[in-house]
Amino acid sequence: MALTITSERSNYSPKVRVTDEQIEIRSGFFQKNTILLWTDIRAITLLSYSFVFELTEGVQKVEYHTSASTSKEIKAAIWKLAEAKGIVVAAG
Numbered sequence: 001m002a003l004t005i006t007s008e009r010s011n012y013s014p015k016v017r018v019t020d021e022q023i024e025i026r027s028g029f030f031q032k033n034t035i036l037l038w039t040d041i042r043a044i045t046l047l048s049y050s051f052v053f054e055l056t057e058g059v060q061k062v063e064y065h066t067s068a069s070t071s072k073e074i075k076a077a078i079w080k081l082a083e084a085k086g087i088v089v090a091a092g
Contacts, residue, residue, distance in 0.1 A: 043088040
């Protein structure tokens with residue numbers, strides 16, 4: 001499974017790509033991609049336009065800017081795959 005979501009205003013930024021191996025998030029056009037491997041993720045907290053990932057080596061908060069409907073689509077995709085991998089997901 002692979003899901004790529006781009007901004008409704010731009011095909012380049014922001015971008016979220018969810019695959020069986022990783023989550024890749026680019027918050028803006030000039031931002032570097034944040035890549036998180038599923039094997040490193042222990043838990044995820046879903047917040048308004050951000051995620052908090054509890055990793056094997058610390059915690060990382062990732063923010064993104066998109067429409068409400070796109071945000072729901074991103075969260076649903078991450079939640080579904082995380083649950084399939086046995087990762088705890090909480091809505092904050």
